Amino acid sequence: MRMFKLSVIGMTAALALSAVGCSSSDSGSSGSSGTTGDSGTLSLYERLGGKSGLESFVQSVVETKILTDADLKTFFFAQVATPIPAGSPSAKQIVVCFARFVGTALQADTYPGAPVNDPANTNNPNHTCRDMVKSHRPFLNIGTANFDKFIGYVATSLMPLVKPTATKAGEITQAEFEALAAALNGTKGDIVNPGAPASGPFVKP
Amino acid sequence: MSAAVPAYLPRVAVGTGTAAVLLTCLVGVLHLPFAAPLLRKLSPASLCPITHGTPAQIDRAHAIGGAAIRASATASAPSRPALGFELDKTTRGDLDAWAARYRVSCEKIGGNENLRRCTDVPASAVGEPPGAGLLEEVSFELRGTGELVNVETMRRHLSPEQAVRIVAEREETIASGVGAPSKTGGEATVAHLSRGFLSSYVAEHTYLDYRATVSATNLGETGVMAREQYLSVRP
Numbered sequence A: 001m002r003m004f005k006l007s008v009i010g011m012t013a014a015l016a017l018s019a020v021g022c023s024s025s026d027s028g029s030s031g032s033s034g035t036t037g038d039s040g041t042l043s044l045y046e047r048l049g050g051k052s053g054l055e056s057f058v059q060s061v062v063e064t065k066i067l068t069d070a071d072l073k074t075f076f077f078a079q080v081a082t083p084i085p086a087g088s089p090s091a092k093q094i095v096v097c098f099a100r101f102v103g104t105a106l107q108a109d110t111y112p113g114a115p116v117n118d119p120a121n122t123n124n125p126n127h128t129c130r131d132m133v134k135s136h137r138p139f140l141n142i143g144t145a146n147f148d149k150f151i152g153y154v155a156t157s158l159m160p161l162v163k164p165t166a167t168k169a170g171e172i173t174q175a176e177f178e179a180l181a182a183a184l185n186g187t188k189g190d191i192v193n194p195g196a197p198a199s200g201p202f203v204k205p
Numbered sequence B: 001m002s003a004a005v006p007a008y009l010p011r012v013a014v015g016t017g018t019a020a021v022l023l024t025c026l027v028g029v030l031h032l033p034f035a036a037p038l039l040r041k042l043s044p045a046s047l048c049p050i051t052h053g054t055p056a057q058i059d060r061a062h063a064i065g066g067a068a069i070r071a072s073a074t075a076s077a078p079s080r081p082a083l084g085f086e087l088d089k090t091t092r093g094d095l096d097a098w099a100a101r102y103r104v105s106c107e108k109i110g111g112n113e114n115l116r117r118c119t120d121v122p123a124s125a126v127g128e129p130p131g132a133g134l135l136e137e138v139s140f141e142l143r144g145t146g147e148l149v150n151v152e153t154m155r156r157h158l159s160p161e162q163a164v165r166i167v168a169e170r171e172e173t174i175a176s177g178v179g180a181p182s183k184t185g186g187e188a189t190v191a192h193l194s195r196g197f198l199s200s201y202v203a204e205h206t207y208l209d210y211r212a213t214v215s216a217t218n219l220g221e222t223g224v225m226a227r228e229q230y231l232s233v234r235p
Helices: A002-022 A049-066 A070-077 A089-107 A133-136 A144-161 A174-184 B007-030 B033-042 B053-069 B094-103 B158-179
Strands: B105-109 B112-122 B132-142 B149-158 B183-186 B198-205 B210-218 B224-232
Touching: A049 A070, A049 A089, A049 A144, A049 B007, A049 B053, A070 A144, A070 B112, A089 B158, A133 B158, A144 A174, A144 B149, A144 B198, A144 B210, A144 B224, B053 B112, B053 B224, B094 B105, B094 B112, B094 B132, B158 B198, B158 B210, B158 B224
Parallel strands: none
Antiparallel strands: B105 B112, B112 B132, B132 B149, B149 B224, B183 B198, B198 B210, B210 B224
């Protein structure tokens, strides 16, 4: 279970790194030091764009990658329903929770923190961010192909950001990329459900 | 004069109510985490109210993605290649005819009529050189009104050499139709893709009405994965 939690953190951190690609400024660090990297004066959290950068990134990946993928979009049908079913967070609430989760992994935020307000989610306007493992493992019936598609999106979102020397917002080093890849390596067995179909869709267990 | 209530009616009402309560409880219990494996066996994807989105939900997801993609584009695509299909024109009937012609097996994704996945597709069926082998998956999405808006492919278990050959060929074909990519990452070389887990190459061609993406990702034991996506992002 601990390994799974670490893998979720690692994967989410990897996702979050791509946030730098969506954040054009380095002013959103929320005053936190985050984790100092090996690439100059800006910490990794700062190069991620801070809270706003992380939120922009998660939103961008969900919208431009996941929601356009014929399989992975089925995991988000609740978020595009009107109204959103009771018990389901809205896309906005998911974005804020993920950003907090990554910020916490980088010691720059608090998870779960205060309930996330979204008046548009009439059935669940104040959503408390949930434990990542407990809320996902039994319910995201992830097969091998869907897992591979997902981490493929992570990798291809990160790759354009890799620079020989990453010193400003929007850049990561090869070493940071490889460290995140190493964190992801070997997690497939913890995340993938052997009984799930290789490819989608999301099948609520 | 009042009609007498049949004697059996209260018993039927109580029995029906009890059955409904028990059924509701059973469904509730099946949704608890410990019962997940059993429910997975019992519940076909097509019956799940979450998996089985309405055409409006599928269109809504596509519209959100399309709007986000258009936000980073500045011009319309000079052409919109999509492996021989015509975005915003090809219909469900056309896809059925294509599948029959190439003897390709396709299924609805999650019981959704507008999401389809075909497996073990010969390369020639999508206009690629026969030597490119089988595609593990070719998936399609149609609008609620029935026109094709998304074609995507996936191959896994490739060697770096195979992946480089495939993505280079696909990228060259796309670029010849729409021009240079608007964003790239990594390198389409054997050395780069062999570097380690998640070493990747990606090329995106983003326009106001179209996005084509070619990518390759090292998945470790699963080999290299090559993917293509041809997406209409017209409003």
